[in-house]
Amino acid sequence: MDSIEFENLQRRLKALEEENARLKAQRIAVVSERQKVESALAESEERYRTLFNSIDEGFCIIEFFDGPHGPLSDYVHVEANPAYTQHAGIPNVVGQKVREMVPDEAGGWVELYGGVLRTGVPIRFERELVATGRYLELAAFRVEPESRKQVAVLFQDITKRKRAEEELQRLNETLEARVVAAVAERKVFADLVEGTDAFVQVVAPDFRWLAINGASAREFHRIYGILPKVGDNMLEVLKDQPQHLEAIRAVWTRALAGESFVEVAEFGEPGRARRFYEMRFNCLRDGDGRLLGAYQYSYDVTERLREQERLRQAEEALRQSQKMEAVGQLTGGIAHDFNNLLTGIIGSLELLQTRLGQGRVKEIDRYVTTAQGAAKRAAALTHRLLAFSRRQTLDPRPTDLNRLVMGMEELIRRTVGPEIAVEVVAAGGLWSTLIDHSQLENALLNLCINARDAMPRGGRITIESANRWLDEHGAGERDLEPGQYVSLCVTDTGIGMPPDVIERAFDPFFTTKPIGQGTGLGLSMVYGFVRQSGGQVRIYSEVGQGTTMCLYLPRHYGKDTDKPSALASKTTERPQTSHTILVVDDEPSIRMLLTDALEEIGFSVIEAHDGPTGLRMSQSDATIDLLITDVGLPGGMNGRQLADAARLTRPELKVLFITGYAENAIIGNGQLAPGMQVLTKPFVVEALASRVLDMIKDGAGKA
Template sequence: MASIEFDDLQHRLKALEEENARLRALGMADQTGRRRAESALAESEERYRTLFNSIDEGFCIIEFFDGPHGPLSDYIHVEANPAYTQHAGIPNVVGQKVREMVPAEADGWVELYGGVLRTGQPIRFERELVATGRHLELAAFRVEPASRKQVAVLFQDITSRKRAERELQQLNETLEARVIAALAERKLMADLVEGTDAFVQVVAPDFRWLAINGASAREFHRIYGILPKVGDNMLELLEDQPEHRDAIRAVWSRALSGEAFVEIAEFGEPGRSRRCYEMRFNGLRDGEGRLLGAYQFSYDVTDRLREQQRLREAEEALRQSQKMEAVGQLTGGIAHDFNNLLTGIIGSLELLQTRLGQGRVKEIDRYVTVAQGAAKRAAALTHRLLAFSRRQTLDPKPTDLNRLVMGMEDLIRRTVGPEIALEVVTAGGLWPTLIDASQLENALLNLCINARDAMPTGGRLTIETANRWLDDHGAGERDLEPGQYVSLCVTDTGTGMPPDVVERAFEPFFTTKPIGQGTGLGLSMVYGFVRQSGGQVRIYSEVGQGTTMCLYLPRHYGKDADKPSALTTRSPARQKASHTILVVDDEPSIRMLLTDALEELGFSVLEAHDGPTGLKIMQSDATIDLLVTDVGLPGGMNGRQLADAARTTRPALKVLFITGYAENAIIGNGQLSPGMQVLTKPFVVEALASRVLDMIKDGTGRS
């Protein structure tokens, strides 16, 4: 189309030139002819100008001249139609020289159009204008006569077409590559599916195989003795093996219903080889979501399961070994400490017996004092062990930690000594916590003593309370449930602890102190007590920078906190009382001591060795003012069950539980019914007397 237009325009221009020449010649012949010629020439030029300005293609006439680069080495644009700017992208081209417009491209254009001028042979070509980035299709011919040194150029912008051609070419070039890649990918996937150890099956809703890889077919043959292929019906193949057919139908029916699931099951003929498989099922759907069937990826996990079982057995053996090692360390520590204490008790009693036989009564007090001291230390050791194992009897009450800490400030200051500066920082609006205040006082004192020992040359000890709201992250770092907690932190500026010591700090009988300066039960007692109270203990320490021990205790949402208990024990009122007390304990020596101690106070005492016997007495007509019973009793009825049964007929009965192990599941971890209290073994007679006299209250609550 463009070529026809170029040829037509070229012919028209030549015709106009020839007519103009003829009219000029006629004009010189005579005057009349000249006027006629001028009129015709004007019409011809008008037609030329109309054609020149209205054609869609760009058109220009260039004229060569001699320049610095030699004869006819440059040209100037003498005419250009409006479409020139549209197609070439260069405005106001008339009067511009090519070497000024595009210096870098000028030689090429001069050589190209100069050839047309010299030879008179028209040319047609395509060229990209580097200056504007446009692609042009051009035609050029010489304007006659040659002496005018002019060349006419006709062109149009074909940039869009060239871009489309390039894109089509790129598409054609990449299409083949994409097809090759797609085929290669398909082959790769096929090779992967066929070469994998996984068992791959695709099944239609009628239980026929749409696809099955070689591994799956071979495994099916190995287990069932049948080699399947695409198109076979798995249920028909197993027609003579109904048990296996039904198992396969059950699992594939779920998948063919559209369910996606993972299942581990065992398949195979008992006489052959039964194996365990992890099977991953999913529905096969088309682009519109319609269910076409189901597919399965299976793996033989028999060896993996066996290895996991061996690993579990090895881990269990390791845990048992670690447990026995811990028990050995614990029993060794207990044996060492108790042997020392028992030596003092037994030796004192032997010497006491010897001195009584010799009549040397004056020396008796010294041996009694030694035996009592050793026995009390043994009791303290037992309490520490129970605290570590979270089996001690607690009496939790709403407690204000600020008041507890401030109440102990003077005692702690005297304990740590003048070389250590004590600072107490209490938080405003501190939440209460449900805790056994006396046990917490012991724990705080223990932490302060440890801090003092870590600062042999003095330092600063800081006790701080705070409210803590722990989110999932903060609670997870402290092994707690997310929620609100109250913290009690003790910070020292002492020697600090290396990581291996921090890791073992709560182990019973582990201590870094010299022999004779620590039992290694202090921190384990604190840890067990706090954990039993629903909290957590964390150590933050760096060698040479000091240590912070933080207790995190759950916030209590009940009533206002009670005042913390004092560290002193009041003496019981030694008043006589005429009341009857039933003592139930399976240990004869304890019944004897309880009976003698209570009779010494003036009470009438009845005894029973187990729960059923005690219940018979309670169901009799005897007047009973107080039931004193061990919690752990033989005979199928423990102390709490005895008390509850007795209260069915004696609702106002008061009960004092005595326990040496703190069976908290039985007594409710301190949450006892009104009129019930707990006394922990071992105890001194004064503690028993004080508790009994408080509960009797001069005859109230008589049953």
């Protein structure tokens, strides 16, 4: 190789080395650039991922593929941020195909997003995702290049807003109709309230009228002379009428305090325009329950109350008329009994007079005894009739039922006979009751005789006492007022009563006994006596299971029990000092009897034949220790009126009423004022003397 070739070779080798060095430097620069690019790409990817996961809106990328329904007929979720679940309501969506997720809706979603993929035109729309019941606001755009077959979707849940818009639209559509309906409804109610006969008022807590209908305003003007209007204060308009102001304030104060109630009361000027009103008060509150005032519906019930009173009086008169009609049906039998008794009395007295004229004194006792016996039987017959009519005068005294029953036990055993076992169950700590001792004994004996008759083959009678505390329910079942009562029940093991007999058991003259064995007055007499005493009688019975008759008597709260009755006293004491008694009776024979009997004891007696005369004597300066007066007196002043008038000047005056038929209106339904007693005709002289001595002793001192 010559030198020229060698030089050329060296030059080429050097050129190759330089080229190699240049290429090496270039390669190093490329690697450095690539590292920079990769670092920037990683940083960009991190920013994208952070943004992807942090945005509030739901975001996903879907990728289309060919499915059973044709080319690009389905898509799969390849990416989804956490907010997707929050807005769409579907969790774990990555990897799920739309036709599997929401098969019923898939076609519509494929069509929408397929159009974005084909055209590259972004869309924004609202659509309901039926599967979760949410409304979505969506935006979709194609991910380039088209060959990737991907669409990006950004969306958010607008369900609340959509519902509000729909509700607003619905309200707007119906607003006019509702306004028209509300106005019409208000007019109907206004016309109704204004046109009604009821008195309607609405009052604020400060007693100002918020509303008042015409009827109420006119009635207010009629009663008080003032025509009220909305905005007036009822306390101010009535300030010059204090007698009415307090009545109005009282009822409205209760209502404005939040109380709902009904009250019947009388309002108006005395003697001019007073009327009774039924007032219904209720509270007026807003939607939050705050008290805005009160409203009242009132009705004039004056005529209704008067009609009810007239009806009550008519019913009472009818009942009494029916009783008297029933008594009239027995007039023949009663006349027969009385004639028999009078024959014995009159015949005995005639024979007594004859024997006295003949000087045959030894035979006098027989005729006296016969006359007295007949007279007592006549008196007993009269008392039974008065008990039936519930017009007898009672002598109520504090009574221990246990003591009364034990005192009668032997009599009851003898009366019912040896085939009937009698058991007494006495309650411990039994309360006392205020009752006519003798009438209760008669009632108990009557019940035991009825029980005996219900057990023709023998059996058992149980007499049981008990304390009873009756609440509203228990008292209502027995037609009594709630409170404390003492019960006395007689139970037998007899044939019992069917319901129709129980219903009529207290009817006068109703009896199931054969003719001649019962009058039908026994239970009616018991019922009348107990009801007049403030109690009640109830029957509990089943056919074949026996019967229980229960007397419910009010508890007596006094301390003295079973004070011996003057009627039962058998001893007559002579007064230790001189006492004066005023006797008033229109029957001369009775005045004579009373005067002779009292003077025989040692009293001084002054007499009057009628009420006015007796009143003048009581108002004189004479000393009077006791007034004895008949209840039924002529001259326009009865015995009760005389006693009340006499007590105006002699407040401590003791009064003994004597009567054979005392009207309840005079005696006060069997309840007398302190210091007053009743002695029922006919009476024996010994009973009169005992009662008078008893009252004189209790009322020591001059009146």
